[in-house]
Amino acid sequence: MPQGGVDYMTEAFDWTNGLKARMKSVFNIREFRLCQEGVCNANMDGRDIICIMPTGGGKSLTYQLPALLMTGCTLVISPLISLMTDQILHLREAKIEAVMLTSATRDSEKKQTIERLKALAERRSNPSTGEIKLIYVTPEKMSKDKSFRALLQKVDAAKKLARIVIDEAHCVSQLGHDFRKDYKELHLLRKIFPSVPIMALSATCGARVMKDLISILGLRDTVSGTDAPPQGTILFTSPLYRKNLHYRVVPKPESSKEHLEVMKTYILENHANETGIIYCLSKKDTETVAEQLREQSEGRIKTGVYHADVDPGTKERLHAAWREGKVKVVCATIAFGMGIDKGDVRFVLHHSKSLEGFYQESGRAGRDGKDSDCILYYRPQDASTMAATAARDTEGEDKLHAVLDFAEDLTTCRKVQFAEYFSHSSQLSVSSWSTSETGALDRCGHCDNCTRPAGSTENRDCTLAAWQLLKITQSVRQQGGKLTLTKLAALARGGKGAYDVSTKKGRRQEKETFTIDLDAVASGSVDMSKLDIEHLIVRLMTKRFFTEDYQQTAYSMNVYVAPGQAAARLNHQTRQTIEAGSASVKYQFDFIKPGSKAKKSKAAKPKTTDSGQPSKSTIPAKRKNLTIDSDLDDSPDDMYDSNSDNGGRTMLPVPNIDDDSDEGEFMDWSYSMRDDPKPKSQPPLPTPKKRLKITEPQTSKANYKTNKGVKINIIQEGDIEVVELSSD
Numbered sequence: 001m002p003q004g005g006v007d008y009m010t011e012a013f014d015w016t017n018g019l020k021a022r023m024k025s026v027f028n029i030r031e032f033r034l035c036q037e038g039v040c041n042a043n044m045d046g047r048d049i050i051c052i053m054p055t056g057g058g059k060s061l062t063y064q065l066p067a068l069l070m071t072g073c074t075l076v077i078s079p080l081i082s083l084m085t086d087q088i089l090h091l092r093e094a095k096i097e098a099v100m101l102t103s104a105t106r107d108s109e110k111k112q113t114i115e116r117l118k119a120l121a122e123r124r125s126n127p128s129t130g131e132i133k134l135i136y137v138t139p140e141k142m143s144k145d146k147s148f149r150a151l152l153q154k155v156d157a158a159k160k161l162a163r164i165v166i167d168e169a170h171c172v173s174q175l176g177h178d179f180r181k182d183y184k185e186l187h188l189l190r191k192i193f194p195s196v197p198i199m200a201l202s203a204t205c206g207a208r209v210m211k212d213l214i215s216i217l218g219l220r221d222t223v224s225g226t227d228a229p230p231q232g233t234i235l236f237t238s239p240l241y242r243k244n245l246h247y248r249v250v251p252k253p254e255s256s257k258e259h260l261e262v263m264k265t266y267i268l269e270n271h272a273n274e275t276g277i278i279y280c281l282s283k284k285d286t287e288t289v290a291e292q293l294r295e296q297s298e299g300r301i302k303t304g305v306y307h308a309d310v311d312p313g314t315k316e317r318l319h320a321a322w323r324e325g326k327v328k329v330v331c332a333t334i335a336f337g338m339g340i341d342k343g344d345v346r347f348v349l350h351h352s353k354s355l356e357g358f359y360q361e362s363g364r365a366g367r368d369g370k371d372s373d374c375i376l377y378y379r380p381q382d383a384s385t386m387a388a389t390a391a392r393d394t395e396g397e398d399k400l401h402a403v404l405d406f407a408e409d410l411t412t413c414r415k416v417q418f419a420e421y422f423s424h425s426s427q428l429s430v431s432s433w434s435t436s437e438t439g440a441l442d443r444c445g446h447c448d449n450c451t452r453p454a455g456s457t458e459n460r461d462c463t464l465a466a467w468q469l470l471k472i473t474q475s476v477r478q479q480g481g482k483l484t485l486t487k488l489a490a491l492a493r494g495g496k497g498a499y500d501v502s503t504k505k506g507r508r509q510e511k512e513t514f515t516i517d518l519d520a521v522a523s524g525s526v527d528m529s530k531l532d533i534e535h536l537i538v539r540l541m542t543k544r545f546f547t548e549d550y551q552q553t554a555y556s557m558n559v560y561v562a563p564g565q566a567a568a569r570l571n572h573q574t575r576q577t578i579e580a581g582s583a584s585v586k587y588q589f590d591f592i593k594p595g596s597k598a599k600k601s602k603a604a605k606p607k608t609t610d611s612g613q614p615s616k617s618t619i620p621a622k623r624k625n626l627t628i629d630s631d632l633d634d635s636p637d638d639m640y641d642s643n644s645d646n647g648g649r650t651m652l653p654v655p656n657i658d659d660d661s662d663e664g665e666f667m668d669w670s671y672s673m674r675d676d677p678k679p680k681s682q683p684p685l686p687t688p689k690k691r692l693k694i695t696e697p698q699t700s701k702a703n704y705k706t707n708k709g710v711k712i713n714i715i716q717e718g719d720i721e722v723v724e725l726s727s728d
């Protein structure tokens with residue numbers, strides 16, 4: 001074996017020919033890509049390895065292929081049952097002896113696997129089953145099952161444990177965004193298997209997280225894979241940018257009905273009979289979206305549903321149907337997809353969440369290297385729903401502002417935005433986004449912002465509008481009122497100009513309606529469309545001119561707009577100073593010009609070949625023009641019912657905590673894509689037998705009594721939760 005200064009990327013080794021032959025015969029892959037060859041070589045050489053490759057980059061091959069050539073079995077620790085199931089299906093198709101042990105594994109299979117491991121430990125061979133080459137387990141299994149660990153130690157003592165692979169290894173670190181406590185227990189591995197090489201795999205692992213990971217797993221410091229000394233953990237990294245993925249932010253319609261129509265049209269016109277994933281925000285939404293897309297397309301869109309509550313048998317059948325192309329579009333929560341290996345996913349549709357989520361989920365598209373769309377549906381009102389979710393996360397505000405900045409940005413290349421964001425949030429080097437062809441901060445040339453037609457946006461000075469919005473907000477708050485983003489936008493445009501203030505009179509909650517004199521308060525109404533004002537408020541929020549004011553009620557987290565730290569800079573100005581251009585601050589933003597149309601983005605994409613290389617021809621444009629109409633100004637000013645008894649507030653749903661986790665599956669917040677609930681009443685006290693429809697997605701049913709003696713009975717009526725109030 002070469003000693004010191006080994007170049008795992010380019011040198012030829014004893015195993016090189018065997019490795020390549022197996023790659024072709026078993027995996028049907030002709031060429032290594034990215035750093036795969038180096039990782040396989042370091043793997044064959046028994047080194048500890050950290051490998052950072054983008055989602056869909058081909059990490060699995062780097063341990064599965066060497067596993068076939070090495071003696072004994074490779075243990076893979078992986079967080080998702082769905083991921084393992086998918087891997088096992090693939091491996092078995094390729095006639096590789098692969099097994100998994102999870103809570104979903106049938107008892108008979110578990111027993112058989114344990115027997116086979118015992119046979120390995122005792123060096124007994126069983127010609128009918130063959131030697132296990134890969135065994136997949138969850139981190140929970142490793143941390144909690146002592147007898148399993150003891151059995152693995154016996155396998156190791158028999159020199160039959162070839163390697164330990166930790167997939168999604170960034171979950172080890174509390175500094176990362178996906179920390180899982182069972183991963184932390186993996187520090188045991190080096191202690192109980194001191195001589196078994198460890199390989200840590202991840203798609204997003206910044207410097208801080210990597211340092212933590214090295215220390216927790218007991219690895220040596222990292223060394224380069226192109227000049228590797230005999231000691232040290234070999235670090236391999238690949239560019240995180242995948243040029244066949246075309247990112248776009250698409251305006252989301254007001255109602256979920258219209259949104260479904262938009263998705264249906266998009267799929268039928270651009271990806272008829274192609275494979276895609278729609279990430280929904282709750283388990284219920286996955287079912288609704290799947291059913292309605294199927295119905296509205298008259299069966300042309302073949303949908304399936306995946307979330308943590310779907311039983312294992314149904315999941316398995318869905319996987320099989322998806323792989324066989326009987327199901328084309330999977331409507332899923334985040335429980336689906338991490339590691340799902342289907343090459344021809346042509347589109348992934350998302351709802352506003354986090355940038356990490358958007359990047360990771362997008363990674364499930366285009367694994368075969370061909371052009372694929374990653375679409376984020378967004379409207380400014382989402383900011384309120386997302387803020388309600390972010391309120392529960394310590395880093396929530398930064399993440400919220402990052403995704404809002406991303407969605408509101410009409411000019412910066414999406415690739416550059418990702419590079420800048422991840423270099424700050426995860427300390428991933430900006431250079432991780434450069435490729436052999438383009439630098440990290442070069443524009444990709446094919447995202448929505450790169451293909452936006454010249455002249456379709458305009459940069460407007462919004463200083464006066466910002467000042468007016470501030471004055472309106474301050475005036476309403478001085479009266480004890482609070483405004484949501486939509487209500488502020490509606491008020492600022494004039495119209496009825498009324499808002500409600502709730503006050504407590506003794507034991508009673510009373511509501512008073514105030515009118516606002518915009519001439520007196522803000523020297524006039526804001527001269528912009530309602531949608532543009534909403535966009536402006538979101539942008540002013542991320543610039544801290546406004547801030548989120550949270551109010552938790554029994555049913556929901558309400559988010560209001562309040563003056564932020566930066567507002568002071570504009571507070572003392574007057575309309576005259578701003579109009580004269582002598583204000584000390586200036587707020588300028590880009591807006592879509594009214595009537596502008598988005599370019600046919602597919603036509604503008606550099607067409608990529610199977611290997612992901614750009615080809616000379618361009619793709620014929622088959623998608624319809626998408627009109628981005630900034631002047632959606634047809635909503636009546638009294639849309640926000642000032643006579644409603646809640647002061648016109650939009651009651652934002654408490655995000656459904658859709659604990660969409662299988663054993664070992666990630667959990668995340670999710671919130672409904674159903675229509676924002678109409679303004680509705682707070683329960684008045686105490687009113688005999690009053691029925692009040694609550695449209696926010698409550699998941700639990702309950703019966704309880706308030707300390708005022710009001711009985712609250714929450715019942716389910718079809719899709720809607722009904723709250724019955726009655727007094728004793």
Ligand SMILES: Nc1ncnc2c1ncn2[C@@H]1O[C@H](COP(=O)(O)OP(=O)(O)OP(=O)(O)O)[C@@H](O)[C@H]1O
Nearest residue numbers: 031032033055056057058059060061339341343367
């Ligand atoms: N060298 C290659 N050439 C062509 N296809 C490849 C190559 N290597 C892997 N693939 C294919 O790329 C797809 C993605 O691979 P894989 O699932 O290993 O990605 P991954 O890096 O593990 O992604 P994730 O982070 O999402 O788990 C698979 O379909 C795989 O067969």
